[in-house]
Amino acid sequence: MSQQHDTRSADAQRSGRDDGPDAADRVVATEAARRAIEQLAPLLGTEPERVIGVQRRDGGWRVQVEVLELDRIPETTSVLASYDVDLGPDGELAGYRRAHRYTRAQIEAGGAG
Numbered sequence: 001m002s003q004q005h006d007t008r009s010a011d012a013q014r015s016g017r018d019d020g021p022d023a024a025d026r027v028v029a030t031e032a033a034r035r036a037i038e039q040l041a042p043l044l045g046t047e048p049e050r051v052i053g054v055q056r057r058d059g060g061w062r063v064q065v066e067v068l069e070l071d072r073i074p075e076t077t078s079v080l081a082s083y084d085v086d087l088g089p090d091g092e093l094a095g096y097r098r099a100h101r102y103t104r105a106q107i108e109a110g111g112a113g
Contacts, residue, residue: 029061032060032061032091033063036063037065040067046069048067049068052064052082057086060087062085063087065085068080076105082100
């Protein structure tokens with residue numbers, strides 16, 4: 001019986017994560033969310049309010065963020081939008097689009113908008 005030496009880091013061994021040659025280029029969900037906000041904010045000229053979804057997609061990530069587009073009084077009439085932000089496997093912005101617009105008071109029925 002031959003012994004194989006596990007060359008992964010101790011942290012990777014504990015988590016079951018693969019730290020192979022491409023591991024440095026891979027991004028985890030929390031990092032994808034952070035990078036999506038960082039890269040979207042300057043394009044929109046405003047900071048997203050929150051991340052509302054993260055999913056793996058085509059080797060990269062799709063991060064859904066909510067953005068305040070029009071601040072009104074009362075707040076329930078403020079206009080929000082959800083954006084789909086696509087990131088490549090390295091976490092770099094590949095594209096984005098506004099998916100929905102809605103007022104803060106609007107109740108979701110099968111999704112925003």
